[in-house]
Amino acid sequence: MASPEGFYINTPLLESINMSKRLGTNVYLKMESSQPSGSFKIRGIGHLCQKMAGSGSKGVVCASGGNAGMATAYVARKLNIPATIIVPSSTPELIKEKLKDQGATVRVVGKVWDDANEAALYLTQTDGLTFVPPFDHPLLWQGHASVVREIKASLPSKPGGVVLSVGGGGLLCGIVEGMKQVGWDSVPIICMETKGADCFNAAIKAGKIVTLPDITSEAKCLGAKTVCSQAFEYSKEGNMNIISELVNDQQALQAVEMFLDEERVLVELACGAALAAVYCGVIQRLQDEGQLPAPLSGPLVMIVCGGSSINQAELRHLRKVLNR
Ligand code: PLV
Numbered sequence: 146m147a148s149p150e151g152f153y154i155n156t157p158l159l160e161s162i163n164m165s166k167r168l169g170t171n172v173y174l175k176m177e178s179s180q181p182s183g184s185f186k187i188r189g190i191g192h193l194c195q196k197m198a199g200s201g202s203k204g205v206v207c208a209s210g211g212n213a214g215m216a217t218a219y220v221a222r223k224l225n226i227p228a229t230i231i232v233p234s235s236t237p238e239l240i241k242e243k244l245k246d247q248g249a250t251v252r253v254v255g256k257v258w259d260d261a262n263e264a265a266l267y268l269t270q271t272d273g274l275t276f277v278p279p280f281d282h283p284l285l286w287q288g289h290a291s292v293v294r295e296i297k298a299s300l301p302s303k304p305g306g307v308v309l310s311v312g313g314g315g316l317l318c319g320i321v322e323g324m325k326q327v328g329w330d331s332v333p334i335i336c337m338e339t340k341g342a343d344c345f346n347a348a349i350k351a352g353k354i355v356t357l358p359d360i361t362s363e364a365k366c367l368g369a370k371t372v373c374s375q376a377f378e379y380s381k382e383g384n385m386n387i388i389s390e391l392v393n394d395q396q397a398l399q400a401v402e403m404f405l406d407e408e409r410v411l412v413e414l415a416c417g418a419a420l421a422a423v424y425c426g427v428i429q430r431l432q433d434e435g436q437l438p439a440p441l442s443g444p445l446v447m448i449v450c451g452g453s454s455i456n457q458a459e460l461r462h463l464r465k466v467l468n469r
Contacts, residue, residue, distance in 0.1 A: 168428060172447060
């Protein structure tokens with residue numbers, strides 16, 4: 146079903162029999178992998194572009210690990226304005242081709258997303274392009290919040306937990322905003338990152354925002370070196386219940402493979418990090434440790450954030466580099 150803004154779609158909320166069996170609680174999958182740009186990013190980026198990049202815009206520029214770029218390129222094509230997407234060298238060829246197919250100009254700058262972002266900011270000054278941030282902007286969070294309103298409209302009862310991946314923290318901020326809007330403030334949010342792309346977890350451990358020296362995880366779309374400050378602020382709010390957990394790349398890959406087998410959908414490693422919360426026993430451990438109630442107070446909702454940087458060849462490549 147098309148959204149009122151016309152860019153994102155109302156995605157299915159599917160009950161996962163396999164995950165429910167594993168967890169002993171009903172598990173629902175919010176299938177953001179079905180969005181036209183391949184991930185949830187289109188919700189926030191569509192909203193931001195509509196507010197900031199009208200028909201008079203000279204074009205948009207976005208630095209991205211891939212998926213924010215895909216959303217920007219898609220929306221720009223619909224708005225009939227040019228898009229420049231700057232990606233780091235770690236972004237697979239596959240997504241660069243997809244970006245070009247959306248009509249975007251693609252440039253490769255630097256090794257990680259933070260390097261590409263500096264170049265994007267520079268272009269806003271020299272070429273007058275509208276800057277589209279991938280995760281750190283209130284308009285993005287407002288747009289992402291729509292996912293919670295959709296979940297509320299079709300979930301039979303208040304969730305016992307929501308699981309998501311954290312890169313720069315934009316999805317988390319949007320989910321928190323949405324949960325506040327629908328009165329789900331107290332529902333635990335389990336935030337998943339991979340080791341080596343763990344800027345949110347590192348900030349929580351340090352008690353302050355920190356910048357990682359490098360991104361060593363293969364989940365490049367989680368690879369922001371510094372989490373946005375709003376995400377960190379939410380983690381400190383007493384009435385929220387935000388839990389940060391890590392898995393390694395092998396576990397995230399195992400989750401991608403299990404999801405493909407069981408649910409017949411191929412997602413990126415960035416999304417596998419969230420799925421690993423169930424497949425690799427993170428939720429069960431949190432229950433054993435008393436951090437989550439056993440049983441959960443309601444169904445568990447997994448945000449299947451998706452991602453376009455994956456196909457059979459990329460999956461084989463990941464298996465090889467991660468020795469699986
Ligand atoms: N990816 C961003 C940031 O990369 C990007 O440029 O595409 N799941 C998927 C599939 C993603 O692509 C991302 C972010 C996330 C989860 C995490 O979302 P965030 O950044 O809002 O926490 C460096």
